[in-house]
Amino acid sequence: MAEETAIVTATSDSSLLLGRAGCPVWLNPERFLIPDFNADACVADLRRYVPLATLQNELSNYLATLKTKLVEVINEDYADYVGLSGRLANVEGSVVRMRKPLLELRDKLHAVQEAVRSELNSLNQGLRKRKEVATQRALLELILEVSHVAAKVDKLLEELAASDKSTSTAPAAPTPALGAASGVASAADSNGSGSGPSDVELLAQCRLLERVAAEVSRLAFLANKGKDLAFVRSLEPRITAHRAALRGRLSTALALALTPAPAADGSPASPSSCPRSITAALHALHAAADLGEAATAEAVVRSVVVAPLVERQVGEHKARGHSSVPVGGAGSGAASGNALSALLGSILAAIRAQLGPLLDASLAPGSALRSIDLLSNAVLDEVQGALAAAMPGVFSPGVPPAFHANYLTTLAWLRQLEGMCATRGSVERLRSSAAYASLMRRWNTSVYFSMLYQEIAGELEDALSADKLEPAAASAGSGVGLFASMASPQLAATVALLRCLRRAVSPDIVLPPLTDRFLRLALQLAQRYATWVSAATTARREAVAAVAAGAVAGAGTATVGGPVTPPPVQGAGSGAAGSPGSGGGAGPSGSAAWAPILPADELFAVVSDTLVVRVRLRGVL
CATH class of the missing domain: 1.10.357 (Tetracycline Repressor; domain 2)
Known part of the structure; x- marks a missing residue:
């Protein structure tokens, strides 16, 4: 309770000191005491409530109030203000007494700081030298390792040369050009002469080749790591010569290991015989992999x-x-x-x-x-x-x-x-x-599809281009394969369509990469048949409309001269109008030739076949 009273009292004193009592509600003087007070933000905030003129007047009044309060405060404690200089008479002496130890402390701190800075520089310099020494040591170790591995490779190659001399199978001069063909020839010569190495010697030679190849590969890795060193650059011709010599020996050894061994009686080996030594061949392949000569091994x-x-x-x-x-x-x-x-x-x-x-x-x-x-x-x-x-x-x-x-x-x-x-x-x-x-x-699948496309599409086109409607043969619509359970067609054109569709979807014709093309071909065949039926329908309607118009026009004549005789209707098997055998000039062809004169029973056959085609397309495609 006492704390709340003190807070209220302090707030009232502050309000009294700042002149809060005479300020409007929207002006809070305590806002001016905020450490990060921003005048522009304050003005922008207050102008939302009052105009700038009103704000200026209120701030001017508040400034006058503050000046008045300041004068009142000074007058209240003026006696203390005047006696302040008398009470501070001995302050200068105290300052002098305190100044000397502070200056001494500052000097000591400066000395310690300089000592620490000097020690830090010394440590950094020592670390740099240590890093340089470590780098130089690593380079020296690398040079020593390169030299050691190069000497080791030389020694191993000498052992290889010695083994070649002992078995009398070494090539005359291994060169980088020695490849699979020369290796095969060398292997064949050695097998044919009977002076080649034995299986044990060949296996030992391939193992040694694998070891040498591993060392040469290691030498190449180290040389690439130290490629900026003059010593390592001077070894590059030597490393190249090692790789060339090893490549030739590797080809020869792998060819010897893969060549069938001759028979015990000295006769040539059978072409179907197994390789001489699979184990030796595996060692040679590992050597080729280590040496990076995969192409050479594959060629052999x-x-x-x-x-x-x-x-x-x-x-x-x-x-x-x-x-x-x-x-x-x-x-x-x-x-x-x-x-x-x-x-x-x-x-x-x-x-x-x-x-x-x-x-x-x-x-x-x-x-x-x-x-x-x-x-x-x-x-x-x-x-x-x-x-x-x-x-x-x-x-x-x-x-x-x-x-x-x-x-x-x-x-x-x-x-x-x-x-x-x-x-x-x-x-x-x-x-x-x-x-x-x-x-x-x-x-060439494109040519294959083109040939079948011309064959299948040409067969259907020939069937649909006839000038007369041919009935289906007795066995043509029996259906086979996927179409066996469907109704039988009655027209030869429908039989041709179903036969072409069977071919377009037959597994004996369709290839996996041509599936989309054959599907499109099947859809084109169905569309061509639909166009054929549609053309026949259009021709039929036009003929019926022409007959009806002629009948209306001759109605008057019929009352005087008797009934009008309609044109003769020809069946599907009779010659169509405009056909080569009719003796007339060039007439309509295709469905336009037979549709206008088609009897009702054959018209029903066309309708029935369209239903058959629709059912079969839904059931298969």
Whole structure:
């Protein structure tokens, strides 16, 4: 209660001191005491309540009030104000006494500050020197490591040369140009002469090659890390020579490991024999992966194993009497597809038998051989190239059934290749490879569709362009396949439409990349039939209207000369007006020729067939 009284008293004193009692409600003098008082904001706020003139008058009155209050306050305590100077007589001496220790303290603080700053600069300089020393030490260690690895590579290459001399299989002068072809030739020569290394020696040599390749790869990494050092730049020719020498030896060793070993009696190895040493080949492939020579390894595998295998399988396939250019006929498509399926199946089986472990190792998840793509660059590329060279008729769209069967067979074979991939990334790499794209470009599906389009659409156009309405044959509308359960059509044109629609949606004709085109073809066929019926309807209506107009015009004549004889009505089997056999001039053709003279029973046949077509389109398409 006492605190509330004190607050009220203080507020009243403040109001009295500031002259609040004489101010209007909208003017609060205490607002002027706020530390961050802004005159512009205050004026902008108050002018919303009163005009500027009123605000100016009130502020002027308030200023006068404040001056009056100031004078009153000074007069109330004037005695104390006058005696203030007398009571401050000894203040100057106290200030002098306090000044000296404060100045001494300031000097000490300045000295301490300078000492700290000097120590900080010394520490920063020491850290910079330490960092420079650490950098120089790291560079020195890098130089020493590069030198050590280079010497180690030299020593390992000397061991390789010594092993080559001991087995008498070293190439005359390994050069960067030594590739798959020279490696294969060297391997064949060594096997044929019988002086090549044994399996144990070959395995040891491939292991040593893998070790050397790892060291060369490490040396290349270190050289790239210190490429700005003069010492490292001076080693670049040496590193290049090491890589060239190792590349040549690697090609030769991999070719030796993949070449079938000769028989025990010294006779040449069978072409279908398994590689000499899969383990040695795996070590050589790891060496190629470490060295970054994936293309070299793929070329060796392709030339030593895949190319002879594919050539032998294609030769045997052609020797069995399978022609590269299929002939037309009812069973030409199935026969061609079966023959190609057998060929591709035998090729894949032989590849799995000879290269199965190598393919599995390169396609395994997280394998060290993931940089080597044998499936695309060695197998698929060789197969599609050999097929295009030896059997170009496989890709020819000249015989659509054979083209359709061969295309689906190839897709199925590609799915088998994708089934060998262990990861989704391997499948995507196979599909995005240049060999996969090259194989798919060989299938000219546009020409295939164009030929079938002309054949199917031409058949329907011929049926709808006839100058007379032909009835359906007795067995034409029996329906087969998807249309077997529907009602039978009565007109030959409707039978032709349904036959063309069956072909446009038949799995024996449609290819996966052409699904949209064949669907559009089916819709165009239906639209053409609808246009044909619509034209017949229009011609019929115009003929009926002309007859009715003639009857009205001759009504008067009929009363005098007798009844008017209507024109003769010809059936569907009789010659139409304007037909070549009528002897007249050029007349209407197509539906315009037979629609005006169509009897009622045949008109009902047209209506019935349109209903049949509608039901079948709804049930199938």
